[in-house]
Amino acid sequence: MAERSLDGEGSDVTVALQGPVATASYSRITVDVEKCVGCRICELACSLKNYGECNPSRARIFIVRDEDGGAVATIPVLCQQCEDALCVAMCPAAALGRNAATHAVVVDPDKCLGCRTCVEVCPFGGPSVDPRTGKSEKCTLCDGDPACVKVCPESALAFVSAEEEGLHRKRAGAAKYLDHLRSVASGPGPHSSPQGAA
Amino acid sequence: MANLYGGKILFADLTHNVVRVVPTAHYAPLYIGGRGINARLLYENVDAQTDPLGPENVLLFGTGPLSGTLFPGSSRTDVMCKSPVTGFIGDANMGGNWSAELKHAGWDHVVLQGKAAQPVYLYIRNDKVEIRDARHLWGLDNYAAHRCIREELGSEVKVVGIGPAGENQVTYANVFSSLANPASRTGNGAVMGSKNVKAIAVRGTQGVQVADPEAFFAACVAAQRVVTGSAYYPHVHEVGASDSNTAYVRSGVKWGQTEQFPAWESSWDWAPFWKQYGAGRTGCTGCPVQCMEAYRLPSVGASVISCDLYTAFSAGLANEDLELWFKMVLECHKQGIDEASAAMVIHWLMELWDLGIIDASLTDGHQMEWGNREAIEGTFFSMVHRRGFGDVLARGMRVTADYLDAKIPSERRGGHSTYYYAQQVNNNPMFGLTDRLHSQALGYAIGRRSDLISDIDPYEMTLAMVDCEPRYSEEQKAASSARLREAAAALAGIDEAGDIFGYKGKATLVHDMGMTIGVADLCGTCKWHTKFNGLDVEPKDYVAALSAGLGRTVTTEELVAASLRMRDVERALECKLGRRRENDTIPERDFDKPMARGYWKGRPGVSRDRLEEMKSDYYTIRGWDLETGVPLKETLVEYGLDDIADDLAALGILPEGGSSGAGDEPPLAAILTKEDEARRGATGHSAVRS
Numbered sequence: 001m002a003e004r005s006l007d008g009e010g011s012d013v014t015v016a017l018q019g020p021v022a023t024a025s026y027s028r029i030t031v032d033v034e035k036c037v038g039c040r041i042c043e044l045a046c047s048l049k050n051y052g053e054c055n056p057s058r059a060r061i062f063i064v065r066d067e068d069g070g071a072v073a074t075i076p077v078l079c080q081q082c083e084d085a086l087c088v089a090m091c092p093a094a095a096l097g098r099n100a101a102t103h104a105v106v107v108d109p110d111k112c113l114g115c116r117t118c119v120e121v122c123p124f125g126g127p128s129v130d131p132r133t134g135k136s137e138k139c140t141l142c143d144g145d146p147a148c149v150k151v152c153p154e155s156a157l158a159f160v161s162a163e164e165e166g167l168h169r170k171r172a173g174a175a176k177y178l179d180h181l182r183s184v185a186s187g188p189g190p191h192s193s194p195q196g197a198a
Numbered sequence: 199m200a201n202l203y204g205g206k207i208l209f210a211d212l213t214h215n216v217v218r219v220v221p222t223a224h225y226a227p228l229y230i231g232g233r234g235i236n237a238r239l240l241y242e243n244v245d246a247q248t249d250p251l252g253p254e255n256v257l258l259f260g261t262g263p264l265s266g267t268l269f270p271g272s273s274r275t276d277v278m279c280k281s282p283v284t285g286f287i288g289d290a291n292m293g294g295n296w297s298a299e300l301k302h303a304g305w306d307h308v309v310l311q312g313k314a315a316q317p318v319y320l321y322i323r324n325d326k327v328e329i330r331d332a333r334h335l336w337g338l339d340n341y342a343a344h345r346c347i348r349e350e351l352g353s354e355v356k357v358v359g360i361g362p363a364g365e366n367q368v369t370y371a372n373v374f375s376s377l378a379n380p381a382s383r384t385g386n387g388a389v390m391g392s393k394n395v396k397a398i399a400v401r402g403t404q405g406v407q408v409a410d411p412e413a414f415f416a417a418c419v420a421a422q423r424v425v426t427g428s429a430y431y432p433h434v435h436e437v438g439a440s441d442s443n444t445a446y447v448r449s450g451v452k453w454g455q456t457e458q459f460p461a462w463e464s465s466w467d468w469a470p471f472w473k474q475y476g477a478g479r480t481g482c483t484g485c486p487v488q489c490m491e492a493y494r495l496p497s498v499g500a501s502v503i504s505c506d507l508y509t510a511f512s513a514g515l516a517n518e519d520l521e522l523w524f525k526m527v528l529e530c531h532k533q534g535i536d537e538a539s540a541a542m543v544i545h546w547l548m549e550l551w552d553l554g555i556i557d558a559s560l561t562d563g564h565q566m567e568w569g570n571r572e573a574i575e576g577t578f579f580s581m582v583h584r585r586g587f588g589d590v591l592a593r594g595m596r597v598t599a600d601y602l603d604a605k606i607p608s609e610r611r612g613g614h615s616t617y618y619y620a621q622q623v624n625n626n627p628m629f630g631l632t633d634r635l636h637s638q639a640l641g642y643a644i645g646r647r648s649d650l651i652s653d654i655d656p657y658e659m660t661l662a663m664v665d666c667e668p669r670y671s672e673e674q675k676a677a678s679s680a681r682l683r684e685a686a687a688a689l690a691g692i693d694e695a696g697d698i699f700g701y702k703g704k705a706t707l708v709h710d711m712g713m714t715i716g717v718a719d720l721c722g723t724c725k726w727h728t729k730f731n732g733l734d735v736e737p738k739d740y741v742a743a744l745s746a747g748l749g750r751t752v753t754t755e756e757l758v759a760a761s762l763r764m765r766d767v768e769r770a771l772e773c774k775l776g777r778r779r780e781n782d783t784i785p786e787r788d789f790d791k792p793m794a795r796g797y798w799k800g801r802p803g804v805s806r807d808r809l810e811e812m813k814s815d816y817y818t819i820r821g822w823d824l825e826t827g828v829p830l831k832e833t834l835v836e837y838g839l840d841d842i843a844d845d846l847a848a849l850g851i852l853p854e855g856g857s858s859g860a861g862d863e864p865p866l867a868a869i870l871t872k873e874d875e876a877r878r879g880a881t882g883h884s885a886v887r888s
Contacts, residue, residue, distance in 0.1 A: 037479050037488045040295075041422075044268040044484060047405065048415050054267040055302060055405020066353070067376055069341035070501035070528060072480045072492055131403055151268070151419060153426055153486030 026103040028081045029061075029139065029146055030165045035156035038065040038074030042148035042157060049147035050140075058130060060139040061148050061157075076156065078148075079126030079139040081105055087118035087127055087138075095136070104141040112136050201409045202263040202747040203231070204304040207239075208327060210320060212393055213253055213312030217327050222306040228838055230757075232262035233276040233289065234720035234764040235307060240278050240287065241771045241842065243311075250282035250385070251367055251392040253313035259300070259358075259398070262722020266301030266406045266484075268418035269743050270425045270735075271724030273298040273483040275358070277381035279389045282369045283539075283594055284624040284648045286772045288384035292358070293482035294375030296400060297722060299356040303402025314394035319359070321351060322400045332396040336365060339532035340374040347399050359397025360387045361534025363582045367391045368592040370539035370581075370627070374531065377480055377502040378490050382536035384626065384647050409749025417742035424739050425486050430732035438479070438489045440468040441668060443508035446631075448666035450796020451659070452509050454632040455621055456545070457794045458552045459516040459568045464796070467668060468508060471520055482724070487733070489726060497521060501528040509630050510541035515548060516568035526578065533582045542627035543591055543598075544577050546620050550602075553619070555611055560602065562586040595620045595627060621788075624648035624781055633784040634793050634803035635662060636701040640708050640812045643782040646768045652715045655707040656729050657686035661698040666797050699801055701808045705815035713737075716761030737761075762820075763837035766829050769822065770842045773851055779827035782813055823853035 043059035051058050061078040085105050088096040095111035096118060098104070107118075107127070112135040118127045119136065127138035139146075141159075149159045160168070199205045200223065207220040222235070229235045236258045243256045260276040275297040281288025300308070303324050317332040335343045340361040347357050357376075364371035364387030371387030372380040380387075408414040425431060433441065446452035447466045475495050480502055481488035490504040498521060511517060511526035530537040544566075550556045551566035558565055562580060564573040580588025590601045599617035606616065621628040626648040633639040633650075637658040641650030664670070664678050683696030686707055690696075695703030711730060717737045718725040721744070727735040737757050744752040784804070791803045817824050821833030830853055834843040846852040 037481065039481065039485050039488060040298075040483045041268065041486065045415070048268050048408070048411055048418075051405075052411035053405040053407050055403070056298075057302070057403035058405065068345065070377070070492065070499065070531065071494070072377065072478070072502070147415070151422065153422065154488075 025161050025163060026081075027141075027144070027159045027161050028104075028165075029078060029141065029149060030158045030160055031076045031078070032156045032158070033075055035154045036063070036074050036076055037154055037156075038063050038072060039153065040065070041151050041153060042076065045147040045151040046139075049142060058132070058137070060128075060137060062125065062128075077125045079105060079122075080124050081139075081141070086121040086123070090117050090121045092117060099140065099143075102141045102144045105138065106140050107136045107138060109133070109135050199304055199404065199407055201407050201749055202267070202744070204261075204301055204306045204404075204406075206305050207235075207307040207309060208305050208322070209309045209311060210327070210329065211311045212314040212318065212329070212395065215314075215329055217329075226263075228760070229764065229767075230263065230720040230760045231306060232260045232265070232274070232720045232722045233278070233291070233716070234262075234760055234767075236260040236276050236278040236289070237287075237764050237767040237771070239307070239309060240280070241767055241774075243309075244280045244771075244775075246775055248280050250280045250285065250288070250389060253311075253393070255280050255389055255392070257310040257386065257389045257393065257395075259308040259310075260722075261297045261301050261306055262720055263747065264740070264743060265722030266298035266402075267408070267743070267747065268415065268422075268484065269721075269723060269740075270418070270422045271482070271485045271487070271718075271727045272722060273485070274719070274722050274724050275300070275375070275381070276719055276722075277373055277386045279384075279386055280775070281384040281386075281626075281647065282367075282388050282392075283383075283385045283626050286624065286775050286777050287647050287768055288386055288389065289647045289768075290372065290381035290383050290386055291719060291725070292373065292375045292379045292381040293485070293724060294356070294358070294377065294379040295483040296356045296358045296375050296398075298483045299400045299402050301402065301406050301722075302404055303400050304404045305402075308398060310390070310393055310395055313392065317365075317394050317396050319347070319395065319397040319399060321355075322398065322402075324402060324404055335396045337362065340534050341532055343397060344376070347397060351399055352401065355399045355401045357397050357399045359534075360390045360395075361532055363533045363535040364388060364391040365396070366582065366584050366592065368535060368582060368584065369594045370536045370543070370592075371534055372536045374534045377492075378504045378507060378531065379482065380531070380534065380536070383539065383629075383649055383651075387534050408747040410746045413746035414743060417746050421735065421739050421743060422486055424734050425727050428732065428734040431487070434489055434726075434731060434733070435479070435487055437469075437472065438491050439505050439508060440472050440491060440503075442663065444468050444668050445663040445666040447509055447513045448668075448796055449663040450793055450798050451632055451635065451662045452630045453513040453545075454793060454795050454798075455628075455634065455788065456549055458549055463513065466513065469668060475524075485724065487724075487726065489731075493524065495521065495524050498525045499528055501531060503527055506538050506630055510537045511574070514541040514545050514630055515574060517571075517574065518569060519571060522571050522574065526574065529578065535582060538629050539627040540578060540581065542621055542630075543581070543595065544574060546595065546627075547577065548573070550616060550619055553612075555606060555616060555619070556602065560587065560605060562588075594625050595622050596625045618785070618787055621785060623784060624777075628785075631659070632793070633788050634791055635659075635698070636804055636808065636812060637704040637708055639784050639788075639804040639809055640704060640816060642784050643809060643813060644708070644816050646712075646765065646772070648781075652719070652725070653708050653712040654715075654730065655686075655704055656711055656732075657682050657689075657696065657707055658698055658704065660732070661686075661696075662798065701804075701812055705812050705819060709816060709819045712765065713758060713761045716764055717757050720760055720764055721757075759837065763839065765820070766833060766837055766839060767842065769820075769827075770829050770834065770839070770846060773826075773828040774846065774849060777827070779813070779817075779825065782827055784809065826851070826853055828853050 043056035046059040047055040065074045114134045130137040149157045225235045258278040278289045317336040319332040321328040344357045367388040369385045372382040374380045475493045477492040477494045479488045494500045512523040581591045602616040637655030641653045687696035690703030690706040692703035694700035715725040738754045793801045
């Protein structure tokens with residue numbers, strides 16, 4: 001819970017804010033799509049940690065991997081731990097809520113009806129109904145120590161706060177822009193044709 | 199479903215359109231899985247009379263106990279049959295995502311038997327198996343067929359199958375998995391085609407069970423750290439095989455077996471191509487290495503490249519047109535043909551042309567000049583589609599040589615058959631690596647599928663190219679060479695083993711690598727994570743994961759024994775199929791030939807006497823008969839293969855008495871001790887790689 005001092009109408013008021021500012025300091029799993037190579041180690045680790053078996057179809061992180069001929073595209077999909085989470089708001093059984101320690105959106109299996117409302121309203125494909133339990137299952141951040149992040153060999157997954165993620169993105173964007181400027185300034189490289197290799 | 203196993207082997211009888219299930223437990227205790235169980239299944243299902251392209255042959259797909267798990271590199275499938283190329287064992291190992299999916303569906307192995315009346319494909323969805331009509335898929339290339347099947351069955355279905363080359367039973371056809379992951383060499387795709395099976399599609403949602411999830415997780419993470427902590431890991435992770443293939447070509451170690459075309463290789467470099475057209479790294483399910491390079495060349499399309507694909511259609515044919523090379527790689531994937539074999543066949547024709555032995559009247563008009571685009575493309579497609587001369591080529595080098603010999607006067611052939619000029623071992627076109635280095639010659643000669651790739655000495659191979667590594671400083675080269683030499687000498691117990699042009703002790707190095715690769719192959723994991731490719735995974739690194747997964751103590755000794763047992767089953771079968779010591783050789787023409795090109799040009803090659811001496815060393819280590827090369831009875835009995843010993847005895851090929859020079863030391867203990875010694879010397883940058 002962060003506090004911020006606001007100046008307004010000449011009066012000195014201290015307001016306790018809830019919501020985005022408050023949760024920006026909680027770590028969540030972030031994805032760098034450009035780094036993901038689609039090895040699916042995260043899926044195997046997730047299912048092993050959470051269900052004691054290696055089974056990507058039960059994993060709470062899912063790699064969308066499309067191979068079309070020799071072209072490969074991969075994108076990890078997982079719960080974004082939204083601040084104003086549709087799944088929480090729409091659950092008819094009030095089975096979804098926040099874990100006090102990690103701020104992760106979690107499902108109470110005793111309350112869950114398995115109605116799939118959360119699955120349908122989530123814009124990201126975060127929750128899904130487990131084939132064995134019939135209940136909604138989703139990323140819990142492994143109680144603050146996510147298995148997927150630990151094993152990702154590409155560092156495409158990270159467990160960082162929203163603040164850190166924002167800064168990281170700004171720096172990455174700036175670096176790309178600088179790279180571009182430099183490449184424009186220096187012109188085409190020495191190896192500009194495939195035949196240049198021979 | 200047992201821990202780490204699906205628990206079931208699927209036998210699909212295509213002739214009678216029925217499937218049956220055999221428990222994996224029947225084979226797992228002795229043969230573990232993957233190549234190990236495949237070898238045993240093949241022994242039980244083929245003999246000398248089996249026509250490789252007849253319905254009586256079997257095509258085996260095997261995963262291992264670690265397939266589909268968090269263990270690094272765990273999506274390998276071993277594909278085995280009686281080979282239409284050699285008549286002995288046909289075997290190849292492929293990656294991708296299919297192995298994991300099959301395990302998640304609850305199956306360990308798939309066995310194709312008989313022949314379907316019309317084109318079919320298998321669809322395995324967990325316990326449910328369908329043999330489906332594939333007439334609409336027949337004729338489609340691999341990319342299109344896989345796309346079509348995914349549209350039919352859903353995007354998560356994983357597919358392996360054959361392209362037009364397999365349908366047409368071209369002996370070099372492979373089974374294509376995905377990306378750059380075919381089970382190539384030895385004609386497995388032709389066998390699949392002969393059974394009228396286009397593909398096997400799998401979807402599995404049952405997962406792999408483990409006895410102790412927490413310990414298994416820790417063991418897999420530890421194994422992953424062994425891979426990613428290897429000194430060579432950053433290199434292979436960033437540039438894959440592109441740099442090492444540059445070094446191979448420059449050194450003359452790859453495609454260095456001909457003096458015919460002019461030298462250009464000293465300036466060869468893949469780095470600019472990767473820099474300009476690279477579209478990212480990719481690889482298999484469960485792998486932290488991601489050894490493959492994805493490329494997009496606007497004029498050709500997108501494709502993925504790894505390993506030998508770099509050199510076969512470029513350096514192998516003196517082709518400097520990289521657009522053509524890239525197109526041929528893409529076509530090999532689409533048509534489903536082994537690039538090394540196809541390129542070697544064309545290489546052979548080009549050499550015959552260069553020597554004035556063949557002319558355009560024999561090649562359907564193709565001018566088989568080195569690097570000739572029209573000749574390369576024309577010959578390739580005529581072979582895939584079996585048109586004209588291509589129909590002869592598609593039947594293999596032996597048949598082609600007979601055909602050519604009948605049309606060419608003996609004096610034009612220099613008194614030799616055209617077969618004499620072919621780079622082959624038992625009719626199997628050689629992989630690009632030269633046989634003018636001792637260990638490599640031994641690997642080709644005793645190789646379990648008449649190929650060196652899983653019986654290879656990585657120390658010599660790497661020593662030969664490290665001086666040509668484009669990104670290494672002189673200090674790095676010297677340090678790397680020194681460590682390799684020391685590690686090889688320590689492993690073999692002979693200093694000469696660390697000498698790139700020596701031959702003593704090399705049999706130990708070849709044997710040790712074969713044993714290590716065998717462990718990976720029977721676990722269903724990737725041999726590229728071992729010193730084969732400069733990474734540090736060793737037999738002992740599987741033990742913790744297997745123990746935690748199975749819920750019983752697995753020892754390194756047990757794994758090593760299983761690997762050696764598997765190799766003896768394979769050897770016994772090859773001998774049953776007719777292989778003997780005299781089949782274990784390299785092309786006649788290559789003896790006493792100095793290195794032909796590149797960095798080592800002029801250095802002395804391999805003599806027949808030395809090869810024979812190395813073979814004897816190898817047989818002695820293996821416990822095979824020195825005279826015939828057949829495993830000795832005591833060797834078979836030591837590994838619990840009494841029934842195979844009885845079978846060989848009944849066939850009259852089991853050697854009488856013990857003529858092997860097997861020493862007093864227990865072989866297993868000796869190997870393990872040497873391995874430990876070598877590991878101490880071999881860690882770090884001594885990284886051996888392919």
